[in-house]
Amino acid sequence: MLRLANGREIPVLGAGTWMVENEDAVQVVKDALEVGYRHIDTAASYGNEEGVGRGIRESGVPREEIYLTTKLRHNVKDYDLAVAEIDASFERLGVDFIDLMLIHSPQPWDKFRDTEERFFEENLAAWKALEEAYKAGRIGAIGVSNFAQDDLENIINNATVPPMVNQVLAHITNVPTDVIEYCQSKGIVVEAYSPIAHGAILKHDAAVKMAEKYDVSPAQLSLKYVLQLGLVALPKSTKKAHMQSNLELDFVISDEDMAVLNELPLIESYGDDEYMPVFSTFYEDRE
Ligand SMILES: NC(=O)c1ccc[n+]([C@@H]2O[C@H](COP(=O)([O-])OP(=O)(O)OC[C@H]3O[C@@H](n4cnc5c(N)ncnc54)[C@H](OP(=O)(O)O)[C@@H]3O)[C@@H](O)[C@H]2O)c1
DSSP states (O other), X not given: OEEOTTSOEEOXXXXXXTTOOHHHHHHHHHHHHHHTOOEEEOOGGGTOHXXXXXXXXXXXXXXXXXEEXXXXXXXXXXXXXXXXXXXXXXXXXTOSOEEEEEEOOSSOXXXXXXXXXXXXXXXXXXXXXXXXXXXXXXXXEEEEESOOHHHXXXXXXXXXXXXXXXXXXXXXXXXXXXXXXXXXXXXXXXXXXXXXXXXXXXXXXXXXHHHHHHTSOHHHHHHHHHHHTTOEEEOOOSOHHHHHHTTOOOOOOOHHHHHHHHHSOOOOOOSSSSSHHHHHHHHHHTO
């Protein structure tokens, strides 16, 4: 567990659900809870909140034992819309409490990292809606995702509640050290999304070789790596055996090997392009 700035605890391993269809999410969530996950990560933009909520109810695991995260739809940059979208997430999930809700992206997805436009006012408007739901006790913690330091400063300097979490892309070969250090200096917990690099770590020669040395799988090595950086890890798997082994992380990567992993050159491509074309169109399909 890690402790958030407001004192609440968050489990350091969460089951991701990106690109899991709504109807499949029920079983994926039930499997994840059955093998031992107590933290589920979804988003309005994934189009599967309803299935995730159903999976939680059908699992038989008491709701209060599960840490549930969702995210405001990536293009919600307006107060009234954010208020409505927060309500819609509660409705789709079928819950009366959300543990953590994030602004999914500082820019709408089609402009992400592709524009000078920073949406500072718009993010503050969406944040105000999250703050109100947090202060009303409907949401246990509020945070952001994909935020750079200036996006974070905008909220920290102008809002009444600072972000408690920043969920960012982080995996072996691609760790945003500056933003992580900034967050940690401000007491913001950082979550690593795509910690297995969408699966690319499984075929990464140096990672595979190091995993063999520890007698673990490359997936286990990649998860332990981000945990040892002090991050929450959010792996995604649709296979129960993978979900299970991703929880078995009872080993320690030595300081020397952490240094070796830190120096590996960036994975430029995620392989067979299974993800990248989908990455840009996935959200549009669901609006
Ligand atoms: N905030 C954001 O903008 C954002 C963006 C992207 C992702 N996320 C979150 O982060 C989560 C994870 O990211 P991700 O889905 O991009 O990728 P990931 O967890 O880095 O990798 C997923 C891939 O790894 C495979 N895999 C997982 N465990 C394995 C194992 N033990 N052995 C072999 N293969 C394994 C999965 O295949 P199998 O299904 O076959 O196991 C899948 O193909 C998402 O689901 C989502 O919740 C957030």
